[in-house]
Amino acid sequence: MTNVSHILRKTGHRLTKQRQQILRALTCRPQSVEEIKSALLSQRIAIDTTTIYRTLDCLVKLGIVAKTRFNEHNAKYELLGKTHHHHLVCTTCSAVKDIPLDDDFLMKKVKKLTNFHVQSHTLEFFGLCKHCQ
Amino acid sequence: MTNVSHILRKTGHRLTKQRQQILRALTCRPQSVEEIKSALLSQRIAIDTTTIYRTLDCLVKLGIVAKTRFNEHNAKYELLGKTHHHHLVCTTCSAVKDIPLDDDFLMKKVKKLTNFHVQSHTLEFFGLCKHCQ
DNA sequence: TGACTTATTGCAACTGATTTGCAATAATTC
DNA sequence: GAATTATTGCAAATCAGTTGCAATAAGTCA
Ligand SMILES: [Mn+2]
Ligand SMILES: [Mn+2]
Ligand SMILES: [Zn+2]
Ligand SMILES: [Zn+2]
Numbered sequence: 001m002t003n004v005s006h007i008l009r010k011t012g013h014r015l016t017k018q019r020q021q022i023l024r025a026l027t028c029r030p031q032s033v034e035e036i037k038s039a040l041l042s043q044r045i046a047i048d049t050t051t052i053y054r055t056l057d058c059l060v061k062l063g064i065v066a067k068t069r070f071n072e073h074n075a076k077y078e079l080l081g082k083t084h085h086h087h088l089v090c091t092t093c094s095a096v097k098d099i100p101l102d103d104d105f106l107m108k109k110v111k112k113l114t115n116f117h118v119q120s121h122t123l124e125f126f127g128l129c130k131h132c133q
Numbered sequence: 134m135t136n137v138s139h140i141l142r143k144t145g146h147r148l149t150k151q152r153q154q155i156l157r158a159l160t161c162r163p164q165s166v167e168e169i170k171s172a173l174l175s176q177r178i179a180i181d182t183t184t185i186y187r188t189l190d191c192l193v194k195l196g197i198v199a200k201t202r203f204n205e206h207n208a209k210y211e212l213l214g215k216t217h218h219h220h221l222v223c224t225t226c227s228a229v230k231d232i233p234l235d236d237d238f239l240m241k242k243v244k245k246l247t248n249f250h251v252q253s254h255t256l257e258f259f260g261l262c263k264h265c266q
Numbered sequence: 267t268g269a270c271t272t273a274t275t276g277c278a279a280c281t282g283a284t285t286t287g288c289a290a291t292a293a294t295t296c
Numbered sequence: 297g298a299a300t301t302a303t304t305g306c307a308a309a310t311c312a313g314t315t316g317c318a319a320t321a322a323g324t325c326a
Contacts, residue, residue: 069202088249116221119260127252
């Protein structure tokens, strides 16, 4: 957190009340803008949707947050935690579960097979969660 | 192609002129609805956007087409070819390249680690293509 | 072939997600 | 505290995708 505020300052951004609160609302689980907004509202913190979008865009650019689209119409955002991980997305109830997977294997293979310079990747599994199957 | 028309008929769908042409426009490379529409237009085939959406939805449900979202605002659709593969997406020029990768390894690991019933997955690599690095 | 049934099309209107413009506000700098 | 300027909130705009509906055409069957 203090780390994040440092990054913000260093890049000429300001650590506003809103940004602090949005950062606090972020989790390692992907959330939509509306989910973040109502999570904040339930704590009586009202922040405009536009501000949430702009803050998230900013955090994505700084590499603090990841933006992902599971095959839904809206994007989801999650705090980039320490450990790299992937997701299990339930096609029935939309629940998302983190799953750590060692994918060095694949990354090396891509590097060997192509001349593409990989910067990041996403790996999502779609199916039925324990509850829905 | 004849195979596809068979699937359509068998499921109570009709093989319209529009569907045939949309199917012809589909490639193994993911394309947006607008891209499909202008590809058709360049052959003087004018099909309404709504029709393209509805046709693609239908083909996705029948397992003939895959819908994917790279971190863009719009979805992309590609014909499900014979071989399972993944994508290299250039973050500069947006070019998409297919890459075949054996991921049985990962699938088995997920099955072993969780009680999630995996139906499908997407694996996308983002970075710089040969031309853009 | 020709009538019949009903899936599909095209167009217009609509919804939901995200973006943009701008004046008011507040975080940093000095 | 005053000055500078990034950020906010609100309204309006844009963009992707969906829905309703009357007109059309694909498939069926006599
Ligand atoms: Mn996660
Ligand atoms: Mn492909
Ligand atoms: Zn579920
Ligand atoms: Zn490129």
